Amino acid sequence: MSESVGSTNHLTRNQLLVMGELSKVDGPLSAYEILDQLRDHGVRSPPQVYRALDKLVEFGLVHKLESLNAFVACRHPGGEPHEKTAFMICENCGQVFEITDDSLTKRVAALARDTQFSLTKSTIELRGICRGCQAA
Amino acid sequence: MSESVGSTNHLTRNQLLVMGELSKVDGPLSAYEILDQLRDHGVRSPPQVYRALDKLVEFGLVHKLESLNAFVACRHPGGEPHEKTAFMICENCGQVFEITDDSLTKRVAALARDTQFSLTKSTIELRGICRGCQAA
DNA sequence: ATCCCATACGTTATAGCATAACACAATTCA
């Protein structure tokens, strides 16, 4: 039985621990915040966390937010891998909204094609104030 | 005479030095690379460089590349301030292409509007292999 | 000119993010 895509199964112990922390919070966490949460569970050093994060990102279960130097669990409804997500990050409440907008994705792809740029990964992070925080 | 927009004039000494370094290279530089270049000119500590960079970014003369933790001089043809640029970063040669695509900008704005997200700044960084490097 | 205020400066120290390198353990598969 060859793995098709997700490899969601058979996560290692450290990967499960890190995934657990990211899953149980709403927003992003830095690697060191995760580390602090996991000291009681035997995780003691940055490399342990970063290695788990690297794999989780590779599996598509976690995304890195470059503008925040932090990581967030994938909230994509489906479950298919998708490199083409965009994020809206509220600068007031810290919430992160993961959105997959097809026409945005297509526009980016078209832009790359037009300039003959072979696209590997796209980072799209929008900063602002979310709807909920606008009330205040 | 009130400054309208650019404030390109009256840059301070440190701002000029940092801008000079960024202008004379083709690609991005990290703050510490800039610092190393400027030690001979009396710049000795990170805060000096970061403070200059902050201002230059504020003036729109420099952009920060979040996915690289580095800074690049604005190559926008016009000269108007523009928060809405996208970057293509070649993972082979390191070149950075600053592009302003109106329909991409519009798509992002529409996305924000639709979700009632009040957009402050958008970070769009595309990674891949540039046209030139594709030959190899 | 003098005072005030805002901005910039220089410096030291420290915080926060990430990886190199090494030795060892567990797993997979031939």
Next chain:
DNA sequence: TGAATTGTGTTATGCTATAACGTATGGGAT
């Protein structure tokens, strides 16, 4: 069983960025 791969734990280190302090400088306003 043995080899190759992947994961682990640890120490040390490097890179990125800011806090906090005191001083200097320059442009109004009086």
